Amino acid sequence: MTIEILFPEHANLFGDMSNMRYLQACLPDAEFVRTPLTDTPYFVNHDVDLLYMGPMTERIQQQVILALMPFADRLRELIDGGTPMLFTGNAMEVLGNTITLEGGNTIHGLGILPLNAKQDLFHRFNSLILGRFAPVQADIVGFKSQFTSATGDNADCAFLKTERGIGLNRQTHYEGFFKGNMIATYLIGPILVLNPALTRWLLDTMGATDAPLAFEDAVNDAYARRLAEFCDPQVDVEY
């Protein structure tokens, strides 16, 4: 089983690399390929069982787009072929059409997702998210912390329909994208650690149906407590 982590020296903000550490605990025999920004991604010439990229700084995001642009068609092919992928935080924007920068300039993303993002570096948006992931009918809990909001047509292919917290922007409850087996989401942090049902789905989709969830009891206990908090209307969504 091969898991490629794209550009981990840069795309590692907000504790997101914990998702890979958790998968490593679930799949101790899996091979993790860590591709630096200066190298050709492994997925270009090989099949992978999971492709992952975490959040990065706004400056690095532009370099990542340039680095991946020659391989956009290959990414599309893998998505259409059902390769599991996870893009978290502003890694999702890399796959989109455009990013409008703070100064007003617009840069182009890979054009894989119908997403247009806009930076606002003077206002950071922090929020809890509670939403439903349709394939397993599970409530997903997570956090957003970002400078951007986005518009995009994701009503038919959203990762989550939120019950608390916003979607791509304040006007929608549709959060992120779910296409083939690719998840792209603004959620940051240890989303696989926080959401045992999502991790179970991912492992099953990767073909690791026999792999147990690491620390399953503890993870389920923490999830149940968080879900109860997130469902409590007294708990503020924006933090």
Next chain:
Amino acid sequence: MKRSWRFFPALWTAKLTTAVLRLFHRNATHLPGLVALKLCPTFLGDIGKPKTIIAVTGTNGKTTVCNLLDDILPDCGVQPLNNRTGSNVNGGILTTFLNAATLTGRVKEEMAVIEVDERSALFVFKYMQPDYLIVTNLFRDSFKRNAHSEFISDILNQAIPKKTKLIVNADDLIGSRLAPNNDRITFGIAHREGDWEVRQNIVCDMVACPYCNTVLEYDFVRYNHIGRAHCPKCDFASPSVHYEIIAVDEEAAKLTVRTPRGEEQYRMIGDNITDWYNTLAAVTMLRVLGFDEQTIEQSLQKQQIVKSRFERIDIGDKAITMLLAKGQNPIACSRAFDYIRRTEGKKAVILLIEDYYDAKHTSENVAWLYDADFEFLNDPSVEQIVIAGVRAADFRVRLLLAGVDDSRIVCMREEVATADAVDFERVDNAFVLFDVYTTMFADATRERLENRLNGQNEEVSQ
């Protein structure tokens, strides 16, 4: 000096606000400054200032460096204006100058030492151009406020006035590159036995060359990105060091510092490497200001880390160690964890570092736990880890992922009850890690631990 017509009404109204607040025994360390700002947006620019202004910023250590400067300068014959009792954001800094000013808006102090929150620099430095800016270090901090270190660097690069001379940490490849056209003096600690060749921390925000993206080669890593590095492809490298600790005599508690004037010796305050960086930052500043080695050293003999940040209480053959760890700051917590594992003896660790205010109003974003090196607590010398609060289940998961055996983890809801869970039969030292907003729990926990140990000692003596 040409001032806004709003200045004097703002000054007098804000001073009246201070008087009223004090009459009602309220802290007047923040609000009066905000009143002044509301009435006169250029208030900080209009108010009188000392001849020399030293600003101190950075992710970790700025309060300690300011305290050292504030305590040593009087021994050098200078009584600095400072914001020690107030906050380091706009309101607190404005209030500091407001309180120091006469009714005519003049300030009598010749020098100011002002701690400045990194994000407040844009406003503060627009109106208060420091002659010197000490940058202790730049790291990831609270995700929700500070996003990432590049965001903070960009703010500081926009804010730092051209004439400001920087005092920067040469071992910090982020902070030392700020405002590249400004004059600067660097400080650092030479390679020591025990420094790593390969990073042991999860987080390093300086992995690749900022010019050619090639992965940097570290000559040594002290923690996170603190160390010395060079790019194998281009000429990017750590800067040269002007004030460098070249030897540490831990028994004699002496630091030998190579300076442009030769080798000098200073008292070592604290036994943590971050304490040495903070001491060196203060010494560098004082030497750059022209104060002599002997006066600084004599004053250092009197200094200690304030008890609100570090305190060890020995009772019989056991100890309680209080350690400020700053929740949501993964680097500060990792430093504390590393200190614990390096301390001799068997240990219990009480974690009181969940966010107090988030616990009241929302659900804390626990992502920062995964950037903090809880792996350091997976050490045979750490017998117990006791966690309290609403996030205890999350800390448990994090510790399990760090490899800590579940049998060593104790979770509970009530903070002070953690003291009862410490098994002093198994441990020599109980560390209490707390946040700046959980000191009340920490104090009560310490008291309960002290009572337990004193009770044990009484039983033994009877």
